[in-house]
Amino acid sequence: MEQNTDDTILKIEKLAKKFGQTNIFSAMNLEMYSGEIIALLGPSGCGKSTLLRMICGLETVEEGSISVIESDGNIITRDNANNVDAKLVGLIFQKPVLFPHLNVAGNIMLGMNNPPAKKLQKEVAEKYLNDVGLSGFSGNNIETLSGGEAQRVCLIRALISEPKLLLLDEPFSALDVKSRRKIALETKQLLKQKGISALHVTHDAEEAELISDRVINWQDIVE
Numbered sequence: 001m002e003q004n005t006d007d008t009i010l011k012i013e014k015l016a017k018k019f020g021q022t023n024i025f026s027a028m029n030l031e032m033y034s035g036e037i038i039a040l041l042g043p044s045g046c047g048k049s050t051l052l053r054m055i056c057g058l059e060t061v062e063e064g065s066i067s068v069i070e071s072d073g074n075i076i077t078r079d080n081a082n083n084v085d086a087k088l089v090g091l092i093f094q095k096p097v098l099f100p101h102l103n104v105a106g107n108i109m110l111g112m113n114n115p116p117a118k119k120l121q122k123e124v125a126e127k128y129l130n131d132v133g134l135s136g137f138s139g140n141n142i143e144t145l146s147g148g149e150a151q152r153v154c155l156i157r158a159l160i161s162e163p164k165l166l167l168l169d170e171p172f173s174a175l176d177v178k179s180r181r182k183i184a185l186e187t188k189q190l191l192k193q194k195g196i197s198a199l200h201v202t203h204d205a206e207e208a209e210l211i212s213d214r215v216i217n218w219q220d221i222v223e
């Protein structure tokens with residue numbers, strides 16, 4: 001299907017990255033569109049996680065450019081180490097990042113720009129938990145969650161601020177194959193319901209096909 005380039009949400013041009021004298025990747029070019037889910041497929045260690053960290057501002061951009069285009073046409077260009085606003089770009093890490101001193105509802109509320117009063121937080125969290133099959137989990141201790149449950153909570157927390165672009169750094173890789181396939185399909189459905197664009201990096205070809213509208217091989221976009 002042809003895309004209208006006016007709907008571009010992310011554009012990467014001639015991007016390169018080095019750590020010291022080690023070249024991670026060179027001359028990367030990538031364009032994705034609003035509402036699209038792309039899976040970027042490549043082997044471990046090729047630089048996929050580094051790319052995501054560059055997009056959201058956790059790594060510097062020294063050569064080439066990364067542009068995130070807002071719905072009003074405003075272009076945010078990544079050319080320094082400043083973090084991109086979480087309302088624009090969200091990131092889910094490979095391992096769940098949750099705070100054990102807070103319960104499930106408390107962790108979810110961290111993603112809200114204006115969280116409700118404490119007495120209402122469990123009720124609000126339950127509405128989101130229902131979307132990922134975790135009804136009744138709002139008061140649960142983080143340490144009681146399985147790996148898949150923890151990543152679902154991270155997904156909700158990332159989506160609750162309604163970012164324009166969500167970056168997923170192999171968030172299902174620690175799960176067993178059956179769980180990975182299930183949560184990949186659930187995640188795609190939720191992203192489509194909310195109209196959120198996503199860039200998902202993985203080394204798992206089947207997972208890439210399940211979660212995405214388009215699979216791009218790493219070697220096809222770099223030198």
